[in-house]
Amino acid sequence: MPWNLDSDRPIFIQIIEKIQMDIISGLYAPGDKLPSVRELAQKASVNPNTMQKALSELERTGLVYSQRTSGRYITEDTAMIAELKSTLAKDIVTQFLDNMLRLGIPEEEVIPLISKIIEGDDHDTVRM
Amino acid sequence: MPWNLDSDRPIFIQIIEKIQMDIISGLYAPGDKLPSVRELAQKASVNPNTMQKALSELERTGLVYSQRTSGRYITEDTAMIAELKSTLAKDIVTQFLDNMLRLGIPEEEVIPLISKIIEGDDHDTVRM
DNA sequence: GCTATTGTGTTATTTATATAGTACAATAAT
DNA sequence: ATTATTGTACTATATAAATAACACAATAGC
Numbered sequence: 001m002p003w004n005l006d007s008d009r010p011i012f013i014q015i016i017e018k019i020q021m022d023i024i025s026g027l028y029a030p031g032d033k034l035p036s037v038r039e040l041a042q043k044a045s046v047n048p049n050t051m052q053k054a055l056s057e058l059e060r061t062g063l064v065y066s067q068r069t070s071g072r073y074i075t076e077d078t079a080m081i082a083e084l085k086s087t088l089a090k091d092i093v094t095q096f097l098d099n100m101l102r103l104g105i106p107e108e109e110v111i112p113l114i115s116k117i118i119e120g121d122d123h124d125t126v127r128m
Numbered sequence: 129m130p131w132n133l134d135s136d137r138p139i140f141i142q143i144i145e146k147i148q149m150d151i152i153s154g155l156y157a158p159g160d161k162l163p164s165v166r167e168l169a170q171k172a173s174v175n176p177n178t179m180q181k182a183l184s185e186l187e188r189t190g191l192v193y194s195q196r197t198s199g200r201y202i203t204e205d206t207a208m209i210a211e212l213k214s215t216l217a218k219d220i221v222t223q224f225l226d227n228m229l230r231l232g233i234p235e236e237e238v239i240p241l242i243s244k245i246i247e248g249d250d251h252d253t254v255r256m
Numbered sequence: 257g258c259t260a261t262t263g264t265g266t267t268a269t270t271t272a273t274a275t276a277g278t279a280c281a282a283t284a285a286t
Numbered sequence: 287a288t289t290a291t292t293g294t295a296c297t298a299t300a301t302a303a304a305t306a307a308c309a310c311a312a313t314a315g316c
Contacts, residue, residue, distance in 0.1 A: 009137055010303060025232035036262065047305045052264075069262040069313040089231055093245050096224040103217055104153035107246050111239055117221050118235050138273060164292065175275045180294075197283040197292040 003044040011046055015054035023063060023074055024085045034064065034072040131172040139174055143182035151191060151202055152213045162192065162200040 005014050022028050034040070034055075041051040055072060058064045062080060066072040075081070100110050133142050150156050162168070162183075169179040183200060186192045190208060194200040203209070228238050 008141065012303080013136065021230045025230065037264090038261090049306085050304060053303090056264090066263060067313095068264095069311085071262065085231065089228075089233065089241070090245065092224065092227045092231070093242060096220065097242075097245070099220045100217075102149045102153065103213065103220070105217065110246075111242060113217070114221060114225075114239060114242070117218065117225070118238075140273080165294090166292090177276085178274060181273095183293090194293060195283095196294095197281085199292065 005044065005046070012050050012054040012057070015044060015046070015051065016057055019054070019058060020063065020084065020088070023081060024088065028074045030074055030076045030078055030081065032074045034074065036071060133172065133174070140178050140182040140185070143172060143174070143179065144185055147182070147186060148191065148212065148216070151209060152216065156202045158202055158204045158206055158209065160202045162202065164199060 003015070003018060005011050019028075028034070035043070037052050037055060038048050040055075041048040044051065055064065055066075059066060059072075062077070063075055063084070064072055065075060097107060097110065101107070105113065131143070131146060133139050147156075156162070163171070165180050165183060166176050168183075169176040172179060183192065183194075187194060187200075190205070191203055191212070192200055193203060225235060225238065228235070228241075233241065
C-alpha cells in the first residue's frame with residue numbers, strides 16, 4: 001500500500017488526508033494502535049518530523065490521541081468518524097461538480113460522462 | 129469574476145489552472161488578446177512576477193504566445209484546446225472516482241450520490 | 257532495576273514560493 | 287520623434303515546508 005505522495009502540495013497535508021481516509025474506510029478501526037512516528041515515517045519515506053507534524057494536526061482535530069509512551073490510537077468516537085466521512089464525501093462531490101462547471105460541462109452532462117468512464121468505453125480520451 | 133486563490137497550493141499553479149479553464153470554457157476565444165501581465169496581476173491581487181511565472185508556463189505548453197511589445201494571445205490551435213479539455217475532464221473524473229474509492233464508496237454508489245446532491249435533497253450532510 | 261521504545265522538542269540547513277523594487281529593449285500609439 | 291506600454295530580467299527579502307541530526311522525559315516490557 002504505497003503512500004503516493006506527490007510534490008505539488010505540502011506532504012504533511014497529504015499524509016493527513018491519507019490517514020483520514022484509512023480511518024474512514026475502516027482500515028484503522030476505532031481504538032486501533034497506530035505504528036510509531038518513526039515507523040510511519042519510514043513507511044512513507046518522509047522525515048519523522050514531517051510525520052509528527054501530520055499526526056499532531058490529526059490529534060488537534062481529535063481524530064487520534066496519544067498516550068505518552070505507549071503510542072498513538074484512533075479515536076473511539078464513531079460518530080466523529082461518520083461525520084467526517086459525510087463531510088469529506090460531500091466536499092469531494094461538490095468540488096468535483098464545481099470543476100466540471102468550470103470546464104464548461106453542465107451538471108446534467110456529468111452523470112452520462114461518469115457512466116461512460118466507469119463502463120470503460122472511453123478509449124484514451126473523453127469525446128465531447 | 130474573482131480569482132478565488134487559496135493558500136493551500138502554490139498560487140502560480142492555481143493561476144495556470146484558472147486561465148486554462150477560461151480558455152477551455154470559451155471565455156477567452158482562440159486569438160484573443162490577454163490583458164497585460166501587470167493588469168492581470170492587479171486583478172488577481174498577486175505580484176506581477178507571480179503572474180509572469182504562470183503565463184510563462186502557459187506559453188511553454190503552447191496554450192498562449194507572446195508578441196514582444198504588443199501583448200499576449202491565446203493560441204489559435206483549436207485542436208490543442210479541445211484536447212486539453214478532454215484530458216482535464218478525464219483527469220477530474222478519474223481523480224474523483226479515486227477519491228470516492230479511498231473513502232470506501234464503490235463506483236456503483238457514486239451516481240446515486242451525485243444525483244442526490246444535484247437534486248439538492250441532501251440537507252446539510254450526506255447520509256450513508 | 258534496566259533497557260528499549262514512545263511521543264515530543266530543539267536547532268540548523270535547504271528549497272520553493274511569493275513579494276518588492278527596479279531596470280531595459282522593443283514597439284504601438286500619439 | 288516622443289511617450290507609454292509591452293514582455294522580460296534581475297536582485298533581494300520573507301516565509302513555509304521538508305529534511306537532518308540530535309536530545310529528553312516517561313514508561314512498557316523484560
